Amino acid sequence: MTIILFKIVIIFALVLFMLPKQYQYYLGLVLHIAIISISSSWAINALAISSKVTLPFIPFLGNILSIEIDQLSAFFILVINMTMLTGIIYAKGYLQAYFHKKSKTEMAWHFFNFLWLHISMLLVVSLRDAIAFLMIWEVMSLSSFFLVIFETEKKETISIGIKYLIQMHIGVIFLMVAFIFAYVQTGAAFSFNGLSIYFASHNPFGLFLIFFIGFGIKAGFIPLHSWLPHAHPAAPSHVSAVMSGVMIKMGIYGILRVLMSIHHDLFNIGLFILIMSLISGLLGVSMAIVQHDVKKLLAYHSIENIGIIGIGIGLGVIGIAEDIPVLAALGFAGGILHILNHSLFKSLLFYTAGSVYKQTHTRNIEELGGLIKKMPKTALFFLLGALAISGLPPFNGFISEFLIYSGIFKSLHSANLFTDIVLMFSFTSLAIIGGLALFCFTKVFSVIFLGTARSSKVEHATEVESSMLIPDFIIGFMIVLIGFVPVIFMQPLSQIIGLFSIKMGAIQQIIPILNNISISSGIFIMLIGLLWILRTWQQKRHTIKQNTTWACACKVTNPAEHQYTATSYANNFKQLSSKVVNVKKDFKDFDETEIFPKARKFETHSSDVFEDNLITAPTNKILIWFEKIAVLQTGKIQHYLLYALLFLVLIYLLTHFNLI
C-alpha cells in the first residue's frame, strides 16, 4: 500500500513543471511531506520490530527489485527526512530572492531535483542490488549537480558544478570496479549481500580500499575532498545544508554497509579508516580557520566532522578486530550518533549563514559584524550551532564525542601496546580538533554577529521572516534534546551497532553515565539561572550605566577600524600551521629608492594544499600535452580525411605483419 503511494508521489513530481511559479513550492512541500511520512513509517517500523523490512519495489532486469530497510537504513532514512523537512521549509524564504529572476521551468527544475535528491538518497540507503544502487547513486549525484548550479548566470558556478560532476563520476567508477571485481571473483549475487561471500574467502583490504575511495570522494575524506569547499558555497543555502548535512553521509553509509560484510582481518581496515579520519579531522578544521567565506568555512568543517565520524567508526572496527567490546560498541555508537548530530548542527549553521547572506548579500565575514542586534534570533541559533559543533556540553556534539572518548579511555587498559599508542593519538587528536573547532567558531561567530559593522552591507539587514526561522527552531530543539536527554537515543543506536556483530554490554553500561551527564547539565543550567537571578537582584540596587568600549584612553572615531578582523584572529594559528594551510600574501614591498611611496594594496589568499598538488598541478601538466596534441585539430576536412586514410593504412600494415 505504502509502496504504491510512494510511486504515485514520484510520478506526481512531474506535475511541478505544469504549475505556475507561485504554486510550485507548495506542491514540492506536499510531495516532500508525503515521502517523509511514507519512508519514516517504514523506518520506524524497522526499528520497532528490530529486524529488516522488505518491500517489493519495481520489476527490474527480470527480477523484482525490493526495498530492504534494516536498522542502519532506518537510521539514515530518519536523518535524511529530518534534514529534508527543514530544508524544504527553509527554501521558501530563501528562494524568494530568485523568484523574479528565474523562469517557471527553472524553478520547477530546481524543486524537481530537490525532490529527486530526497528520493534518491532514501533509495541509496534501501536498495541492495548493485546495478540499482549505482544507478540511484548516479541520480543522486546528478540531481545534486543541478541543485548546485542553480545560479547558472554566474560563470564560476558552472565550472564548480562541472568539477563536482567529474569528481563524482570518478567516485562512481571506483564503486563500479569494486562491485564488478567482487562479482567476477565469486560469481555470487551482484549486490551488497554478495560482497560477504567475496570477503569471506579473500583478504578484504584491497577491495575495501577501492570502496573506500569511491565512497570517500562523496564523504569528503582528505585528500578526496576537493569538490566540497567549492560546491557548498556555490549552492543555495538549503541545498548546501542538505548536501553537507546528509548527502556526504551517504559515503559513510556506503562504508558502513561494506564493513557489515567483512568479518576478518579487520585491524588494518580499522587502522586505515582511523588514519584517514584523523587526517581529515585535523586538517579539515585547520583549513577552516583561515577561510573568510562563511560557507566555505562550514564546508571545511564538514570534512572535520566526517573525520570525527570516521574516528568513531575506525576505533569501532579496531575494537572488533582486537576483541575489545567496549571500544567497538562505543566507537560505533559515537560515530553513528555523530552522523545525526552533524546533520543537525551543520544544517542549522548553513540555514543561519544563508539567512545572513540573504540579508547582507555577502558571504565574506570581513564585511560583516554587529549582526546580533539586527538579527537576534538568527544569531542565537548560529551560536547554538557553533557551541554544538565545537562539541561543548550540554549540547549534542558533546554526547557523540563523549561516547568516543569513553570507548577509548575504557579500553586503554586491556589493549596491547600498538593499540594503546593508536588510542593515545586518537584522543589527543580529538582534543586538538575540539580546541581548534572552538578557536574557529569563536572567530566566525564573533566576526559575523558581534562588535560593530565592518561595512555598509550590514546597515539594512533585518531579521529574516519567520518561515526561515521555523527550521532553526526544529533543529535547535533536537540539539538540546540530544544534549540533555541522550539516553532516549541509545536504544535505537544499540540496535544499529548490533548489526556489526558487537557484544552489547557496553551500551547498557553507558546509560547510567549518560544519565549522570544529563544531571550535570541540569545543574549547569540551574547554576546559570541562579546567578542570573542573583545579578538581577544585585543590579537593581545599584546604578547600571552605558558607555563606549574602553579603548585605552584613546579617542576612537570609528570603532570598526579598531576591531579585530577574522584575518588577524586567525593569524597566530596561521603561523603555527603554515605547512598545511597555504596562505599567499599579495604585497609589493617598499623600495629603498622610493622616496614618496605610492598607495599599496595588501591581500591574502588561502588555497587548499591538497587541491593544488593533487588535482590542479597534475591536470595542468596533462593540459600542456593536450594542447600539443590539439595541433592535429586543424578544422580542415581534408586533414581529417587524411587521418582516416592513415588509420586504415596503419590497420592494414599491422594485420599484414600479424601484429594484431
Next chain:
Amino acid sequence: MISLLLILISSLFFVGIIVKTKAKIAARKMPSVLQPVYDVVRLFKKGAVYSQTTSAIFKMAPLVYFASVFLAVLFIPIGSQKALLSFDGDFVFFAYLLGIGKFMMIIAAMDTGSGFEGMGANREALYSMLVEPAFFILVGSVALFTNNVSFQDLFLHLKLDTNLYYIIGIASIYVFVYIAMVENSRMPVDDPKTHLELTMVHEVMILDNSGFDLALIHIVTWLKFSIYGALISNFIISNSWAIYWQIAAFFGIQLAFSLTVGILEAFKARNKMEKNPQWIIMLSAISIVVFLTVLIITEKIILN
C-alpha cells in the same frame, strides 16, 4: 561534600598568598592575605558600566564562565573524600565544561569590539587549544595506569608501589602546575601585572567587565587555581592516611602550590608571545613521557 568545602576554603586564600609572596620577594609592603576577597566583596557592592557595543552575549558570558568552573569543582575528589559528582569519563566532561566557559568569555571579549580585547581573546583561544592535549594525555596515562576512568576512582587507585611511579608523580605535578598557569594566564605565558594591554592575555579580555561580573571572573580565577591545586594534591595524598592528615596535607599542598606560583612569578620573565605555543606544546611532550612510563609499568613496553 568535604572536598567541595576544602576547595572553596583554600580558593579564598590562594591569590592572596601569591600576591603576598611576590610582595615579600620584591620587598614591598604586603597586603593582607584576604585582600582579593575584600576586593571582590567591594565589587559586589558596586553597580556596573556596560559598553554600548555589547549585546546579551557579554552579559551572559561571566555567568556561564562562573557556572562552568563551579560545576567543574564538583568533580574533584580529595584523597579519600569523594567528589559530589562522579561518573566514568567525567574528566572529559570536566575539560569540555571549562571549554564552554572559555568559549563564552572569548566571544564576550570580541563583543566589545575592542581591538585589544580581540587580541586577548584570540590568544586565549589558541593557548587553551594547545594545552588541551597535555591534560588529556596526562589523565589518559593515569587512566591506563589505574584502569579507571573517573577522577575519583583514578586517584583512589593510584598506588605508590613502584619506583617508576615517582616519574609519573613528579612529571604529572610539573605539568599540572603549568597547565594551571596557562589556564589562569599566569607567568611564563602571560603577566597579569603588566601595564601594556598589547602584551596581556586574560586581563585584557575583561577590560570592559565591571561590578558583579568582574567579581565572578575574579572568583573563577581563585577556583581554577584551587582545582588544579586539588588535582596536584591527589597525586601526593594517599587515601590510607587518617582524615585530618589528609586535610592538613591538602592545605599544605595548596599553600606550597600558591607559594610556588608566587615565586615563579617573582623570578621568571614572561615568554615572548611567539614562543608561547612552542612552550605550551612542551607540556604535551612531558605528558607523553608520562604515558610511556605508564606503558612500561603496565608491562606493555617490556624492557630488556
